[in-house]
Amino acid sequence: xxxxxxxxxxxxxxxxxxxxxxxxxxxxxxxxxxxxxxxxxxxxxxxxxxxxxxxxxxxxxxxxxxxxxxxxxxxxxxxxxxxxxxxxxxxxxxxxxxxxxxxxxxxxxxxxxxxxxxxxxxxxxxxxxxxxxxxxxxxxxxxxxxxxxxxxxxxxxxxxxxxxxxxxxxxxxxxxxxxxxxxxxxxxxxxxxxxxxxxxxxxxxxxxxxxxxxxxxxxxxxxxxxxxxxxxxxxxxxxxxxxxxxxxxxxxxxxxxxxxxxxxxxxxxxxxxxxxxxxxxxxxxxxxxxxxxxxxxxxxxxxxxxxxxxxxxxxxxxxxxxxxxxxxxxxxxxxxxxxxxxxxxxxxxxxxxxxxxxxxx
Amino acid sequence: xxxxxxxxxxxxxxxxxxxxxxxxxxxxxxxxxxxxxxxxxxxxxxxxxxxxxxxxxxxxxxxxxxxxxxxxxxxxxxxxxxxxx
Amino acid sequence: xxxxxxxxxxxxxxxxxxxxxxxxxxxxxxxxxxxxxxxxxxxxxxxxxxxxxxxxxxxxxxxxxxxxxxxxxxxxxxxxxxxxxxxxxxxxxxxxxxxxxxxxxxxxxxxxxxxxxxxxxxxxxxxxxxxxxxxxxxxxxxxxxxxxxxxxxxxxxxxxxxxxxxxxxxxxxxxxxxxxxxxxxxxxxxxxxxxxxxxxxxxxxxxxxxxxxxxxxxxxxxxxxxxxxxxxxxxxxxxxxxxxxxxxxxxxxxxxxxxxxxxxxx
Ligand SMILES: Cc1ncc(C[n+]2csc(CCOP(=O)(O)OP(=O)(O)O)c2C)c(N)n1
Ligand code: SF4
Ligand code: SF4
Ligand code: SF4
Ligand SMILES: [Mg+2]
Numbered sequence: 001x002x003x004x005x006x007x008x009x010x011x012x013x014x015x016x017x018x019x020x021x022x023x024x025x026x027x028x029x030x031x032x033x034x035x036x037x038x039x040x041x042x043x044x045x046x047x048x049x050x051x052x053x054x055x056x057x058x059x060x061x062x063x064x065x066x067x068x069x070x071x072x073x074x075x076x077x078x079x080x081x082x083x084x085x086x087x088x089x090x091x092x093x094x095x096x097x098x099x100x101x102x103x104x105x106x107x108x109x110x111x112x113x114x115x116x117x118x119x120x121x122x123x124x125x126x127x128x129x130x131x132x133x134x135x136x137x138x139x140x141x142x143x144x145x146x147x148x149x150x151x152x153x154x155x156x157x158x159x160x161x162x163x164x165x166x167x168x169x170x171x172x173x174x175x176x177x178x179x180x181x182x183x184x185x186x187x188x189x190x191x192x193x194x195x196x197x198x199x200x201x202x203x204x205x206x207x208x209x210x211x212x213x214x215x216x217x218x219x220x221x222x223x224x225x226x227x228x229x230x231x232x233x234x235x236x237x238x239x240x241x242x243x244x245x246x247x248x249x250x251x252x253x254x255x256x257x258x259x260x261x262x263x264x265x266x267x268x269x270x271x272x273x274x275x276x277x278x279x280x281x282x283x284x285x286x287x288x289x290x291x292x293x294x295x296x297x298x299x300x301x302x303x304x305x306x307x308x309x310x311x312x313x314x315x316x317x318x319x320x321x322x323x324x325x326x327x328x329x330x331x332x333x334x335x336x337x338x339x340x341x342x343x344x345x346x347x348x349x350x351x352x353x354x355x356x357x358x359x360x361x
Numbered sequence: 362x363x364x365x366x367x368x369x370x371x372x373x374x375x376x377x378x379x380x381x382x383x384x385x386x387x388x389x390x391x392x393x394x395x396x397x398x399x400x401x402x403x404x405x406x407x408x409x410x411x412x413x414x415x416x417x418x419x420x421x422x423x424x425x426x427x428x429x430x431x432x433x434x435x436x437x438x439x440x441x442x443x444x445x446x
Numbered sequence: 447x448x449x450x451x452x453x454x455x456x457x458x459x460x461x462x463x464x465x466x467x468x469x470x471x472x473x474x475x476x477x478x479x480x481x482x483x484x485x486x487x488x489x490x491x492x493x494x495x496x497x498x499x500x501x502x503x504x505x506x507x508x509x510x511x512x513x514x515x516x517x518x519x520x521x522x523x524x525x526x527x528x529x530x531x532x533x534x535x536x537x538x539x540x541x542x543x544x545x546x547x548x549x550x551x552x553x554x555x556x557x558x559x560x561x562x563x564x565x566x567x568x569x570x571x572x573x574x575x576x577x578x579x580x581x582x583x584x585x586x587x588x589x590x591x592x593x594x595x596x597x598x599x600x601x602x603x604x605x606x607x608x609x610x611x612x613x614x615x616x617x618x619x620x621x622x623x624x625x626x627x628x629x630x631x632x633x634x635x636x637x638x639x640x641x642x643x644x645x646x647x648x649x650x651x652x653x654x655x656x657x658x659x660x661x662x663x664x665x666x667x668x669x670x671x672x673x674x675x676x677x678x679x680x681x682x683x684x685x686x687x688x689x690x691x692x693x694x695x696x697x698x699x700x701x702x703x704x705x706x707x708x709x710x711x712x
Contacts, residue, residue: 057562205519
């Protein structure tokens with residue numbers, strides 16, 4: 001069994017990367033996630049597993065380094081916080097277009113602009129709806145504990161390789177900076193070059209081999225009919241994700257009359273709010289989307305037939321609420337409660353908002 | 362006395378008629394055809410084949426790699442060329 | 447002796463490099479890119495590294511370079527080829543990685559990526575085709591456009607006050623400790639082409655020997671957007687580009703004592 005430790009969320013990302021056999025990390029410092037690269041540099045994984053860790057000149061360079069290394073079939077990642085992810089949008093679009101696997105960690109802070117270094121969930125749209133140009137999607141995982149920060153590194157890579165698509169861990173400064181107990185994963189050896197050739201020989205650019213045609217990785221296609229086919233292939237892939245890889249958690253939903261919907265750190269607050277509501281005699285449940293894309297539409301649609309109203313709690317001005325409204329399909333009121341600018345709502349505020357917006361109103 | 366003679370073969374359909382080979386030839390062997398190829402280019406040809414020394418200059422400068430060069434050394438014995446290599 | 451006797455496989459002295467594909471290049475007639483591609487194909491085959499070489503193509507007219515040389519290729523975003531190559535090279539230290547970039551790609555939008563890759567001494571080759579213009583997008587001013595040079599965005603000639611000065615990025619790169627070989631070549635005559643091939647070969651040998659970054663600028667023409675014939679373009683290049691972008695080696699420490707050299711740590 002894995003080792004039990006008390007660690008910060010950001011440190012755990014680094015530790016999990018080393019242990020899951022990650023081949024390379026490329027990044028650029030930005031608060032509140034710099035501990036990820038600092039931990040890696042301190043751990044010197046190049047001595048232990050051979051993992052490459054490189055501080056790049058910018059987030060633009062970081063993501064394109066990931067682009068290159070991912071093209072050679074390696075298990076590679078980067079991390080940043082909101083303004084840095086904006087700079088990566090170009091590279092993310094290219095990686096999605098070229099259908100390469102990689103992991104991107106976004107420890108969100110408040111925006112727009114330079115905003116604040118305090119936590120936020122205002123990059124929901126950016127990460128689930130595209131962010132860069134073109135019709136593409138990321139696989140987006142939203143951890144709500146330090147344990148999930150650990151677990152989702154390997155889950156993210158697994159899904160990224162399953163679909164040859166970039167995966168993102170969308171977290172925030174709360175979970176990045178928080179210390180919690182965590183059971184670390186066991187070490188998985190890095191994949192050898194021979195194994196990469198065996199598994200991914202049909203697409204990797206790691207040197208043409210005598211037994212295979214040369215490979216070309218590109219997102220460019222000048223023939224519109226072919227380019228449309230490429231887009232259709234991407235859309236089919238995203239549809240498959242929605243069929244096979246939706247993750248969510250339900251808390252006390254069986255008898256719920258009202259539903260809170262929240263992801264990441266907001267979901268932790270909502271969990272307390274559920275308890276407080278139940279103490280008051282209000283039957284409230286919580287649905288926590290774990291994959292923000294693919295989005296748990298079906299469980300929300302099912303609960304829309306059961307509950308009298310939903311309150312979507314986010315640390316933003318109202319982003320995921322649009323997806324919940326779509327999934328609930330106008331059958332019941334779906335309201336939003338959020339704080340912005342780096343303010344974390346309290347459970348009491350959530351209870352009050354629920355009473356005002358759904359029960360009293 | 363040994364003498365080299367050469368010859369070039371231009372891929373008429375691949376030639377884009379850029380004229381770079383024409384000026385690169387030290388022997389004034391090549392010229393651009395008045396006729397055009399299937400893609401509308403005035404392809405290069407040996408207007409003066411006897412002068413070719415097989416130096417490969419024309420092929421070296423060709424951006425589209427459409428010239429192949431051949432060369433032989435001959436010994437002139439009583440005006441009868443004899444192949445030596 | 448007639449032609450048929452000469453045109454015989456035994457007498458073959460020059461043919462299309464074996465590593466070039468059958469695809470007809472999309473370049474304009476007389477474009478320098480074709481000559482540089484040919485040299486790359488020859489060098490990669492001469493050094494027998496076609497199974498461990500990965501090319502990174504740019505955004506620019508050479509975006510389709512991957513269609514022409516029989517090796518693995520990855521296509522980068524505009525200016526980001528050095529970062530893409532860094533990722534490949536760092537994670538595959540035994541491979542030979544090169545970028546192929548135009549002047550807009552390398553010296554404008556990708557300035558940060560090229561300078562930092564060279565400064566870190568990434569083990570790779572950079573082929574920099576400087577034609578002083580944005581070829582692909584229809585002949586706008588490039589960072590390397592000469593003062594007075596007419597382009598689509600400098601219709602009255604590049605004016606230092608309005609447009610800034612042409613950038614000698616190769617001179618900057620030669621100063622960076624991560625580069626081992628920095629040279630400026632051209633491909634306008636048979637002799638210059640043979641010289642350029644030697645330079646490219648030396649650059650690839652340096653990458654095989656893990657000597658950091660080697661950088662080969664090829665001062666080139668874009669006859670289409672210069673609006674001259676290919677032959678005239680070469681003359682214009684010699685008369686106007688060479689005085690500012692002087693051909694020759696800017697730096698060569700490939701022979702330096704290995705003890706004095708700090709190899710890249712992976
Ligand atoms: C981000 C981005 N900005 C702009 C462009 C448009 N664009 C394509 S090629 C190019 C310039 C290429 O010039 P250069 O690098 O000199 O290459 P050349 O075509 O001259 O060989 C530009 C601006 C793009 N593709 N991507
Ligand atoms: S081989 Fe030399 S002499 Fe013959 S055509 Fe070519 S350039 Fe001219
Ligand atoms: S250099 Fe090549 S493409 Fe140009 S005219 Fe000569 S043979 Fe044709
Ligand atoms: S536009 Fe210029 S650089 Fe591009 S292919 Fe034509 S001549 Fe070459
Ligand atoms: Mg250019």
